[in-house]
Amino acid sequence: xxxxxxxxxxxxxxxxxxxxxxxxxxxxxxxxxxxxxxxxxxxxxxxxxxxxxxxxxxxxxxxxxxxxxxxxxxxxxxxxxxxxxxxxxxxxxxxxxxxxxxxxxxxxxxxxxxxxxxxxxxxxxxxxxxxxxxxxxxxxxxxxxxxxxxxxxxxxxxxxxxxxxxxxxxxxxxxxxxxxxxxxxxxxxxxxxxxxxxxxxxxxxxxxxxxxxxxxxxxxxxxxxxxxxxxxxxxxxxxxxxxxxxxxxxxxxxxxxxxxxxxxxxxxxxxxxxxxxxxxxxxxxxxxxxxxxxxxxxxxxxxxxxxxxxxxxxxxxxxxxxxxxxxxxxxxxxxxxxxxxxxxxxxxxxxxxxxxxxxxxxxxxxxxxxxxxxxxxxxxxxxxxxxxxxxxxxxxxxxxxxxxxxxxxxxxxxxxxxxxxxxxxxxxxxxxxxxxxxxxxxxxxxxxxxxxxxxxxxxxxxxxxxxxxxxxxxxxxxxxxxxxxxxxxxxxxxxxxxxxxxxxxxxxxxxxxxxxxxxxxxxxxxxxxxxxxxxxxxxxxxxxxxxxxxxxxxxxxxxxxxxxxxxxxxxxxxxxxxxxxxxxxxxxxxxxxxxxxxxxxxxxxxxxxxxxxxxxxxxxxxxxxxxxxxxxxxxxxxxxxxxxxxxxxxxxx
Numbered sequence: 001x002x003x004x005x006x007x008x009x010x011x012x013x014x015x016x017x018x019x020x021x022x023x024x025x026x027x028x029x030x031x032x033x034x035x036x037x038x039x040x041x042x043x044x045x046x047x048x049x050x051x052x053x054x055x056x057x058x059x060x061x062x063x064x065x066x067x068x069x070x071x072x073x074x075x076x077x078x079x080x081x082x083x084x085x086x087x088x089x090x091x092x093x094x095x096x097x098x099x100x101x102x103x104x105x106x107x108x109x110x111x112x113x114x115x116x117x118x119x120x121x122x123x124x125x126x127x128x129x130x131x132x133x134x135x136x137x138x139x140x141x142x143x144x145x146x147x148x149x150x151x152x153x154x155x156x157x158x159x160x161x162x163x164x165x166x167x168x169x170x171x172x173x174x175x176x177x178x179x180x181x182x183x184x185x186x187x188x189x190x191x192x193x194x195x196x197x198x199x200x201x202x203x204x205x206x207x208x209x210x211x212x213x214x215x216x217x218x219x220x221x222x223x224x225x226x227x228x229x230x231x232x233x234x235x236x237x238x239x240x241x242x243x244x245x246x247x248x249x250x251x252x253x254x255x256x257x258x259x260x261x262x263x264x265x266x267x268x269x270x271x272x273x274x275x276x277x278x279x280x281x282x283x284x285x286x287x288x289x290x291x292x293x294x295x296x297x298x299x300x301x302x303x304x305x306x307x308x309x310x311x312x313x314x315x316x317x318x319x320x321x322x323x324x325x326x327x328x329x330x331x332x333x334x335x336x337x338x339x340x341x342x343x344x345x346x347x348x349x350x351x352x353x354x355x356x357x358x359x360x361x362x363x364x365x366x367x368x369x370x371x372x373x374x375x376x377x378x379x380x381x382x383x384x385x386x387x388x389x390x391x392x393x394x395x396x397x398x399x400x401x402x403x404x405x406x407x408x409x410x411x412x413x414x415x416x417x418x419x420x421x422x423x424x425x426x427x428x429x430x431x432x433x434x435x436x437x438x439x440x441x442x443x444x445x446x447x448x449x450x451x452x453x454x455x456x457x458x459x460x461x462x463x464x465x466x467x468x469x470x471x472x473x474x475x476x477x478x479x480x481x482x483x484x485x486x487x488x489x490x491x492x493x494x495x496x497x498x499x500x501x502x503x504x505x506x507x508x509x510x511x512x513x514x515x516x517x518x519x520x521x522x523x524x525x526x527x528x529x530x531x532x533x534x535x536x537x538x539x540x541x542x543x544x545x546x547x548x549x550x551x552x553x554x555x556x557x558x559x560x561x562x563x564x565x566x567x568x569x570x571x572x573x574x575x576x577x578x579x580x581x582x583x584x585x586x587x588x589x590x591x592x593x594x595x596x597x598x599x600x601x602x603x604x605x606x607x608x609x610x611x612x613x614x615x616x617x618x619x620x621x622x623x624x625x626x627x628x629x630x631x632x633x634x635x636x637x638x639x640x641x642x643x644x645x646x647x648x649x650x651x652x653x
Contacts, residue, residue, distance in 0.1 A: 014041035014050060018060055036067055039288075069344065252297060256286075259300035266303060267361050269582070270460045270527070273414055281415040282354070289351045291329025295358035298322035302365055323362065330355050334378065346389055349382040353419045360426065360651075367614035368651040376430060376651070377438065379423055386416050387443050390452045420447065421458040426653060428466055429585050431473045432545060433652040435640050440477060445470050460534035460582055468504050468542045475500065476549045497550040501543065508539045530575055534583060540567040541586030544593055553638035555593045555630075564590045568601055577608050581616060585652040588619035592626045592639045599627055618650050 012023025013030045015038065024031045025043070033040035041047060049055040260279070265271075273279070286293050301322060333352050340348045356379045363372045424447065430439040447453050448463040448470075456462045475496055482488035511532055543563040551557055555564070567590040574580060580587060591602040602623060606616045622642050629637045643649045 011043070013043055014047055015039065015063065018050065018056065019063060036070065038063060038066055038070070255297045255300040255304065256293075258304055259296050263296075263300045263303045267299075268458065269579075270457055270531070271418070272457070272527075282418075285351055285354050285415070289329075289333075289355065291326045291333055291355040292351060292358065294322040294329065295326035295355045295362070298326055299358050299362045299365070302362060306365075323359075326355060326359060330359070337382070346385050349385050350415050350419065353379055353382055353386070353423070354415070357419060357422055364615050364651060364653050367618045368653065369618065369648055372651040373430075373436070373649065376423075376426060380427070380438070380441070383420070383423055383441075384443075386420050387447065389416055390420060390447060391450075417453055418458070421453045421455055424448065424453060425455055425459050425461075425466065426651070428470050428473065429653055430651055431477075432469055432585060432589075433639070434643060434649045435476065435480070436649070437477055440470070440473055456531050456535070460531050460579075461538045462531065462535045464507055465535045465538040465542065468500065468507075468539065469545065471500050472542060472546045472549055475546075479549060494550060497546055501546055504539060504542060504546070508536065508543075511536050511539070530579070533570065533573075533575065534579065537567060537570045537583050537586045540570060541590050544590055548589075548593070548638055553593060553636045553641075555595055560593055561595065564593050564595070564598065568594070568598055571605055572601065577605075580605055584615045584619055587616070588622060588639055588652050591619065591623040592637075592642075594623070594627075596627075599623070615650065615652060619652060622650070 010017075012021075012025055013033060015033050016023035016030060018041075021032060028042060029040035049059045260283070264279070264282075286296050298321075330352065333348070333355070337345075337348065337352065356375050359375050360372055360379075363370060363375065424444040427439040427441055427444060430436060445467060448455070448467050451463065454463065455466055475493075478496075479488060479493055482493075515532060515536065540563050544560055544567065547557055547560045547563070554560065567586055571580065571583070571587060571590075574583075587602070587605065591599075594602055603620065606620050622639050625642050625645075626637045626639065629642075639652075
């Protein structure tokens, strides 16, 4: 039904009521809040801070401060010059929107979609997959969606309305959304998002890289700048396939819970944070950031479909739908990365990296062949802010005097340690998998040595083993640089390699002694035992890797034969066979150097029904080709040479 907008609505969202502004009462988030990039506090019961007292005044000052920062960033990008400009435009747009739209509460399914886990009231957090039942409501949604227009668009084609983004951005202050004001009074003015998209190096790589062999799970043509008309058409076609909006919402809730109950621990089985925060930071990001939410659902949908014997009974979208939506949101977020600084920039990067991490998890499940390089490369540009925050906190703690240690500066947010740990691991393994030097970053070793990131809590492997792999990779890169300059000294190479080997063997002997000591019957169920056996597998494989760097991929070298045999035995005796999915790199490089009589064992390791991880199967495929070529050709072959022959690189995680 039509409605008229009062001068100040008594039924508006709590944010507009706090700010004493007009509200269009759009659900789940009003147009004014999303346009100003602030959290819309929704329409539920009165928040605790609306106490008509100190809390309300403090919250109002907080919102005012956030809006001032956002408007300052907008002015730097040649957007409206004053706060009044923005508010005046919004007043007109909110009034216009209200005059032409239907009351959101008249739509019976939206209230259902706002309820989660049986809550009897509407959630104040946005659910990023609202369902529309008719073409009118779909078109209205499209009119409020930011799309990336061509930089060459003339002023006559420029949009004269303020449109909101499909990818709201949440920071520590719950800043969401983005604003894009295009005007027609100057032919030289262009859309801010378009300019950011064209000139941001990260987004440029996302949008221009040629993605080889990519399957139908995501359409990377979405990366190209498009007009508002074509984007609206795409959004309508995406949503037209939803036959039952209520069922659609329920299924996304199921996938969301399946992610937290099962999928998260498939990828992070060693993560049990001791802090009270737990996984709350992750829940907060997934609820507030569109791209991260859809990336998690894509991952959950993939795992759920593979766990069903006859396909997923819960599939409500075309395969890859959530992945596509995650990519679109990621592109929009990356386009605005340069607009944020300080704590806002740090939190923005945390959100973007959370999305990228889930997309990388998705890629590893599907074989680790497609798009991981572009995702990991994009992450590399955002990680320095997290490294700086982590090291800054460490320096502050170190500088404290003893008498002030009782009020020690806390570690950075759990999310920073979590993301840094996984990306450091992925970067180190990426180089060791492919010899791509862009992934070998010296700051990562510094963080591991300082103990500011604990990999054992994330991947089950202690820091020292990963540091050795980093050092061997550095030696490999040095060797290649010296070869390219025609000055490689085999004596110097061997000397450097032996120094690494001596220290590595010493650490390895220590943990093998610990494993050999008598232990309780249930020792294999203890986290510290699992951590030790996984660390040992990585360390043994590091020895194999080191000898390949020094001498080449020759399986008959005695040291190689010993390390491969020990690694094979350790893999066979894993306390849980499913842990093989978390030691893919050791499994692959040891298997590629396996002798003829050992090859059967490496095949059998992935033949278990519970091993469904796509990268494990790709690793076996590399081994098989390596074994075959070693018999038919006189040249040496290892995992990297096979990838180069195929023209397809695999992230062995």
